[in-house]
Amino acid sequence: MASQLSLARFVQRAVRGVKRPQSRALSSLLVQSQPKLASLPHFPVIKILPTSQDDNEITAVLSMRALTRLLTMLENPSPGAGLAAPPENSCFSFTSIPGKGIGMIATTRISPGDLILSERPVLVLPQNLKASYGVDPHPVHEVWPLLSSNQREKIESLRNAFASRETLLVNPETWSKIGLISTNALNARLPVATENGKEDYAGIFPSIARCNHSPNAMYDFNPKTFSASLIATSPIEDAEEITITYIDPCLSQSARKALLLESYDFECECPACVSSDIASSDRRRMRISNFMDHLEVPSQKNEFKDDIIPYPNVALTHPSTTPSILRRVVYVADAIFRLIEEEGLHALIPSSPIYQVVERAAFASVLLGDKDVFDIWSRQASIYSRTARWMHNGKPLLSEDQWEQAFNDPEAYFATWGRNSDS
Numbered sequence: 440m441a442s443q444l445s446l447a448r449f450v451q452r453a454v455r456g457v458k459r460p461q462s463r464a465l466s467s468l469l470v471q472s473q474p475k476l477a478s479l480p481h482f483p484v485i486k487i488l489p490t491s492q493d494d495n496e497i498t499a500v501l502s503m504r505a506l507t508r509l510l511t512m513l514e515n516p517s518p519g520a521g522l523a524a525p526p527e528n529s530c531f532s533f534t535s536i537p538g539k540g541i542g543m544i545a546t547t548r549i550s551p552g553d554l555i556l557s558e559r560p561v562l563v564l565p566q567n568l569k570a571s572y573g574v575d576p577h578p579v580h581e582v583w584p585l586l587s588s589n590q591r592e593k594i595e596s597l598r599n600a601f602a603s604r605e606t607l608l609v610n611p612e613t614w615s616k617i618g619l620i621s622t623n624a625l626n627a628r629l630p631v632a633t634e635n636g637k638e639d640y641a642g643i644f645p646s647i648a649r650c651n652h653s654p655n656a657m658y659d660f661n662p663k664t665f666s667a668s669l670i671a672t673s674p675i676e677d678a679e680e681i682t683i684t685y686i687d688p689c690l691s692q693s694a695r696k697a698l699l700l701e702s703y704d705f706e707c708e709c710p711a712c713v714s715s716d717i718a719s720s721d722r723r724r725m726r727i728s729n730f731m732d733h734l735e736v737p738s739q740k741n742e743f744k745d746d747i748i749p750y751p752n753v754a755l756t757h758p759s760t761t762p763s764i765l766r767r768v769v770y771v772a773d774a775i776f777r778l779i780e781e782e783g784l785h786a787l788i789p790s791s792p793i794y795q796v797v798e799r800a801a802f803a804s805v806l807l808g809d810k811d812v813f814d815i816w817s818r819q820a821s822i823y824s825r826t827a828r829w830m831h832n833g834k835p836l837l838s839e840d841q842w843e844q845a846f847n848d849p850e851a852y853f854a855t856w857g858r859n860s861d862s
């Protein structure tokens with residue numbers, strides 16, 4: 440039905456269905472008069488206007504389904520908590536870094552869980568566009584004239600890893616645009632279910648795109664505010680570079696190197712890639728990856744045989760939860776966290792099952808009444824709570840403030856302190 444309506448009427452209709460006071464503001468932010476792309480006729484091109492000077496104007500090429508979802512989901516047309524910090528408060532600057540182009544540098548000390556910035560994309564496109572090389576006219580070529588000069592400048596100032604490569608499939612002008620998008624686009628996932636799984640989108644976030652690869656920070660795209668947050672995951676010192684990971688960091692060093700060279704055209708020189716003991720690093724990363732997939736770690740004595748320790752995924756409050764199960768919860772958290780620390784992959788914790796393991800270790804220590812263990816895991820759980828404030832699906836069990844209160848006197852804070860004590 441929707442595809443037979445004009446886009447303007449469709450948007451009006453969808454917005455009327457949004458029972459939120461913002462719907463009026465939202466419809467006024469959407470400019471509906473964008474011409475259709477001949478190459479993607481069923482993907483309306485919409486514009487979301489900036490809400491402040493620091494905000495980006497967004498041009499998005501979305502399916503009708505994604506657009507409907509967006510209209511019913513956007514909680515707030517403004518990018519929400521912590522849009523790009525005003526310049527006087529910002530904690531970063533952009534600097535040329537030898538061999539790496541322009542990067543993002545901290546201008547003060549940043550703690551894990553701090554928001555570095557939040558920004559909206561200038562351009563959002565279906566994720567698989569870059570695969571459709573043979574299409575003519577190419578959607579990327581068609582969308583370019585629809586961008587404002589400001590949007591174009593922001594994208595064209597970024598690095599193009601494909602600049603020196605050639606393809607016979609598209610003309611050089613289109614190829615350079617595809618290269619810019621392929622080098623810089625980050626996932627902008629909208630919760631749109633289709634018959635074949637999900638639709639994925641990618642966006643150009645001009646500031647976050649400056650982050651080089653390695654990770655001491657992570658980004659999180661919030662479909663409800665249509666903005667991405669860049670959040671520190673490790674302590675970042677003044678003048679240190681702020682980095683995110685471009686690829687799955689649990690791949691082996693050789694696989695990472697090949698992928699980064701192929702997709703981003705650079706030789707990674709992060710500590711793990713230039714380590715003198717790559718085999719051990721690869722093993723640790725494989726163990727982290729296995730753990731995230733299966734929630735089990737190899738026991739120390741018999742690392743790569745069948746002797747693995749599954750994570751005891753029982754309700755901690757269940758009567759059958761014995762002290763030995765609680766000790767195992769802590770043991771597994773300890774084992775996985777050691778690997779994370781050795782590889783400096785704290786950026787993996789917030790968006791993987793590992794944060795739950797951390798929180799559960801803290802709660803296991805409460806039931807055990809073990810103050811030493813509680814000190815360790817409540818601190819780590821509190822870092823997750825700080826981080827989760829900026830994540831669109833962050834669900835910490837306790838807030839940072841609650842952990843703060845609990846640190847001082849856990850016995851008084853938790854009614855269950857020491858209930859399953861093993862002594």
Ligand SMILES: [Zn+2]
Nearest residue numbers: 707708709712
């Ligand atoms: Zn590396």
